[in-house]
Amino acid sequence: MYAIKQIDPTDWQNVSTLAQFYADLATNPYCTNDKGFSHIRTKSHAIKHAYIQPNRPNVCRWLVFDIDDSQALFTYHDKGLPRPQVIIKNPENGHAHYAYKLTTPVGEGGKSSIKALKYLSSVQHALRLALGADRSYGGNLIKNPCHNAHMVYITGAKPSYELAELAEHLDLQSPIKTDVANDYGYGRNFSVFEHVRHQAYPLAEMHSYSALESVLTGIANEYNQRFDEPLFPNELKHIVRSIARYCSKKDFTASHKAFSELQRARVTKRWGDNTDKQKQALEMYQNGVKKTVISKELGVTAKTLTRWGLRKMKK
Template identity: 35%
Template sequence: MYAEPFQVFNTWPPPENADSVQVVVMQQLAFDLFAEERLPRKPYCSDDLAHGLLIRPLQVALAKRYIQPNPPGMSSYLAFDVDRPDAGAAWIDSNAPRPNFIIKNPDNGHAHYLYALEAAVCTTSAARIEPLRYLAAVERAIASELQADPGYSGLIIKNPAHAHWQTIITQTDAYTLAGLASKLDLTTRAANSDVVRESFGLGRNCTVFDELRFWAYKAVTRFWRPGGEAAWLASVRDRAHELNLFASPLQAKEVDQIAKSVGKWVWKRFSPAQRRALIERTHTPELQSKRGKLKGKALRERGLELFKSGQTVDQVMGETGASRATAFRWQKLAFEV
C-alpha cells in the first residue's frame, strides 16, 4: 500500500473512469511540470531505442515514447532508472524526496523517476561549478536511496506525456536544490564516493571540470605568448575529451562546452601577473609558518578533521595553508569509508 493515495493517469488519453475535472487538473499539472520552456528545442527522441535516437523539433519529439528532458548544458530535471518490478514504490521506504513523475512500464513495472528543478543548473560553466557540485551530490544520494541503475546517464527518459507509459504524479511543485537535499545525507559514501563520482550522471561533469582545471592551472604557462589563446583553447578541448573516459561518456558537445568554459576562465585569470599575485597571496609568512607547524601526515589529518567538522575548502585552506588542489584531495578522502 502507498503511504498516501496516488493520482495515476495516462496523460493521453486519460483513464476512462476519470471525470472531466480530474482530467483537466492532471493534464495541467503535467503541462506545468513538463513545460516546453524546460525542454530542448530539438531533443533526442525515439519510439524504439533498439533503432537508435533521432533529433527532432520538440513538437515532434513530444509524440515519441522516449525523449531527452534536459537542454544541452543545463539540468532542468534529475532522472533515475529503477529496473525492478516494484519500481513505482521505490521511494516510499527510503529517504528519497517525493518524485514529481514516476513513469512506469505497465508490462514489467520498471520506471524512470523524474525530479523537476525550480531553477535549471548549468552543467558546463566553470564559473558555476559549486551549484553543479551540490546538485551532483544530491543526485548520487537519491540514486543510492532508490537503488537506481548507476550506469544510467539520464540522457533519455520515458516520455511522461506518452500514453504508452503509466505516469504517476506524486509532487506537483518543482524543487529547489535545498528542498531536494532536505532529507538526504550528503556526507555519506553514496554522496561522495569516487567510484560513483566517476561513472554516474552529473558526477561525470564535476570530474571532468576538476581534473581539467587542475591540469590547466599549470599547462596554461606554456601558451603565454602573442596569439597563444587559440592554441590554448584547442589544447584544453583535446584534454577534456581525453578525460571523458566513462562507461557512459558525456556527449561531445557537452565536453566541448566544459572545455571552452574552463579554457577561457583560466586564460582570463591566470596571466603571468595574476600568477605572481597568487604566489604572493599563498606564500605569506603567516601561511608558511602554518605549513611549518603542520607537516606531512599531521597536516593532512588536520585537514580531514576540518572537513569532517563541516568546514569548506576555503576555510580549510585558510586554517592549514594548503593549496586548493590539496584541499580538494583531502575533501574526497574525508568522506571515504
C-alpha cells in the same frame, strides 16, 4: 493524502508539470525510439520520440532515476522519500523513471559554482541509493513523459524542490565511488569539469580562445572515454567552451599571473632564490651525478631535487 494520478501523455500541453518539462528541454535535444541509437532533433520533433534528453547540456533542471522494480510506482512512498513530480512506467514490467524538478537549476561550466555542482552530485548519489535506483543509469535519456509508449503519472508533489529540501531526507555522508569508469550521473559532469579546468588554467596564458578550446576538447574527450556511460558530445562541448571562455578573460589571466607571482615571491621569501642551484643540479644530473651526491653538494633535500624535475630527466 494525494493519490497518484495517471494521465494521458498525449495531452501533455494541458498538464502543467509536463508542459514545464517540455519548456525545460534543450533547443535541440537527443532523442530516439530505439535505445541503441540516438540523434539530435528540434524539441518540437524530439518530443514525438519515446526517449528524450531531459536536461540541457550545460544545466540540470531535472534529476532522473531508473528503478528496475515491478513495484517501482510506489518506491518513493515505501521508502519514505520525497515524491517525484513525474513517474514514467514501463507498461510491460512495471519499471519506472522518476523525475524530480529542481527549483534552482545547477549549471555546469566555467562560470558555475563548483560547490553547487558537487552538492548536486552528492544529492543525486544519495537519492539514487535511497531509491535503490540503477547505479549504471547516467540520465542522458529518459522515458519521454509526453509519449504514449509509457504509462505516465503525476504524484501531487510541489512544483519543484530545492536541493536542500531533498537533502533533508537523505544521507549525504554515503561515500561516492572514485573509480572514474564507474562514475555516474552528475558525478561524471563534476569529474570532467574538475579534470579539464585544472589543466586549462596553466594553458590559458599560452593559447588563444580557439586554440585553448581545441586543446581542452581533446583532454575532455580522452577523459570521457573512461566512463562506462560517456557524456554526450554536446555536454562535453558546453563544459569545454565554458571553461575556455572563463580562462580567456583578461581578468582571469591577470589574476592567474598575479597569483603565480605571489606564490613565487612567497617561496623565494621562505627559501631564497634557488634558480642557479636548480640549473646546476639539472646539469649535474644530466652528466650522471647521483642525486645523493647532488643533494650533499648543493645542500638541498632529495625531495627538492625531485620537485625540480630530476626524476623525470633520469636516463
